[in-house]
Amino acid sequence: MPASQPNALTAGNRAAPFLDSSVGRKVVMAATGTILFGFVTVHMLGNLQAYLGAQVMNHYAEFLRGLLHGGGIWISRAVLLAAVGLHGWAALSLTLANQAARPVSYRAQTYQASTWASRSMRWTGVTLGVFIVYHLLHLTTGQAHPHFIPGDVYRNFVTGFQVPAASVFYIVAQLCLGFHLWHGVWSLTQTFGLAHPRYDPLRRFFAYGIAVLVAGVNISFPIAVLTGIIH
Amino acid sequence: MSNTLTITLHVWRQKNAQDPGGFVEYSAKDISTEMSFLEMLDVVNENLIHKGEEPITFDHDCREGICGQCGLVINGRPHGPRERTTTCQLHMRSFRDGDDIVIEPFRAKAFPVIKDLMVDRSAFDRIISAGGFISVPTGCAPDGNAIPVPKENADLAMDAAACIGCAACVAACPNASAMLFMAAKISQLALLPQGQPERYTRVRDMLTQMDAEAFGTCTNHGECEAACPKSIKLENIARMNRDFIKASLTYRPDTGLGGGA
Numbered sequence: 001m002p003a004s005q006p007n008a009l010t011a012g013n014r015a016a017p018f019l020d021s022s023v024g025r026k027v028v029m030a031a032t033g034t035i036l037f038g039f040v041t042v043h044m045l046g047n048l049q050a051y052l053g054a055q056v057m058n059h060y061a062e063f064l065r066g067l068l069h070g071g072g073i074w075i076s077r078a079v080l081l082a083a084v085g086l087h088g089w090a091a092l093s094l095t096l097a098n099q100a101a102r103p104v105s106y107r108a109q110t111y112q113a114s115t116w117a118s119r120s121m122r123w124t125g126v127t128l129g130v131f132i133v134y135h136l137l138h139l140t141t142g143q144a145h146p147h148f149i150p151g152d153v154y155r156n157f158v159t160g161f162q163v164p165a166a167s168v169f170y171i172v173a174q175l176c177l178g179f180h181l182w183h184g185v186w187s188l189t190q191t192f193g194l195a196h197p198r199y200d201p202l203r204r205f206f207a208y209g210i211a212v213l214v215a216g217v218n219i220s221f222p223i224a225v226l227t228g229i230i231h
Numbered sequence: 232m233s234n235t236l237t238i239t240l241h242v243w244r245q246k247n248a249q250d251p252g253g254f255v256e257y258s259a260k261d262i263s264t265e266m267s268f269l270e271m272l273d274v275v276n277e278n279l280i281h282k283g284e285e286p287i288t289f290d291h292d293c294r295e296g297i298c299g300q301c302g303l304v305i306n307g308r309p310h311g312p313r314e315r316t317t318t319c320q321l322h323m324r325s326f327r328d329g330d331d332i333v334i335e336p337f338r339a340k341a342f343p344v345i346k347d348l349m350v351d352r353s354a355f356d357r358i359i360s361a362g363g364f365i366s367v368p369t370g371c372a373p374d375g376n377a378i379p380v381p382k383e384n385a386d387l388a389m390d391a392a393a394c395i396g397c398a399a400c401v402a403a404c405p406n407a408s409a410m411l412f413m414a415a416k417i418s419q420l421a422l423l424p425q426g427q428p429e430r431y432t433r434v435r436d437m438l439t440q441m442d443a444e445a446f447g448t449c450t451n452h453g454e455c456e457a458a459c460p461k462s463i464k465l466e467n468i469a470r471m472n473r474d475f476i477k478a479s480l481t482y483r484p485d486t487g488l489g490g491g492a
Contacts, residue, residue: 111405
């Protein structure tokens, strides 16, 4: 690439627009990642009501659908859809740039610091994208559910997970979510510049804790249904 | 007491940027464990010259670990197996008799191979030209301590300034990203009073140049920090990200009107 000659008079005005810059797209990635990380945490907490029985869970579902006279759920759906779309767009555009940046790969590359979680982000992310579509068709709209009863969230939850293949896919997807959060929650703090030696161990621990908690609790649901704890 | 090794080298040979290149195997005998890695390559090259073959081209200059010229990927690690060590300061005692050693150039689209193990790192120079400097009026040297600098900032700036621009961070990054180099060059100025006037134009200008050079982007693996012979910290990347976000939110477009009346 030929470089433009530096010129003190135009300093700062030769800079590319925010979304054209790599760090700008990383900030989009981190901001949408924050929204999605917040959502999966709240979603996991809401799911815990499955352990409290049909009445509590169905009541919670009615409460969510009734927020802001029914508008709340559509606002959150719009925000989440935008967040997923932008997260995917940023991931794709950055991944393409990264792959183009090393056209000839190493014969031997010995990793020192990266983890399986950090190197597999794009694959756990794509798996989660597919899972989200299936999850919506399964427990929201019902097309992928063998015995869907509109409105009876608890019954759909139980009969849905009684199909072993469905439960296995949920467990695999939640493992992917755990790995994605393991690296992603730490990574987004780094992108926002939230580094300080006093807090660095804390943000690592926070990411690992969230990853284990969200994935662990969510994986417990299909297992609880298959083992008859929830019925 | 010096021991000798016999090792097998798998060296990347490439005539020029257009040549696809490939690995060639060489056997190196009677290699003293006291030799540096580059001295071992010198011995291999002497033998190649005696046999009338083309010697292996590699970059090197000071051989004291401070110039940033040497840089080979040795068994999958830039600068080889020792931490905080440049290739020239790596010694053959880090290897064992009978070892197979794979030697590759730093691989990145932004660093085209000139020949064999030598790559063109002038992309780094262009990034520095885009903003990695301070504009100062010339004149007398200012008095020492005329500008107060907190000790902690001086230390952190010096840590960042330890970067020798060797590009091991790019070589180690799974995305061939230059973020650690960039972050060091931005931090060494951002932490000091002299760097403040251009702090927020510098970060945007340098990042624009980095992207134009076709480096990859950071995914926070941390491989750069692990490979860096000068222990540049990931914290510098966070500082650069912070400065970039602030710069993007606050810059004023040039009106072309100038200041004053």
